[in-house]
Amino acid sequence: MTIDERLDRLTARHEALTQTVELLLAAQLRNEERHEKNENMQAKTQTMLAEIVESIHSLERIAFAHEHRITRLEGGDSAQN
Secondary structure, rough: OOOOOOOOHHHHHHHHHHHHHHHHHHHHHHHHHHHHHHHHHHHHHHHHHHHHHHHHHHHHHHHHHHHHHHHHHHOOHHHHO
């Protein structure tokens, strides 16, 4: 193999490696964007979950109050009549 052939082979390998690195970089950038989007979605989901839990607690308090009111109206709680 001559020097020129070796140089051509090395040049071809270098170009292939350069393309591979560029592809890996592009894939990494896409992964970072997806990761950031996932983090944002997770933060929104946590916020919504906290709001849902608070709503459930509010409904629980309302149901508890209504249950006591109905019991009182039906005469089940003579101490408050």
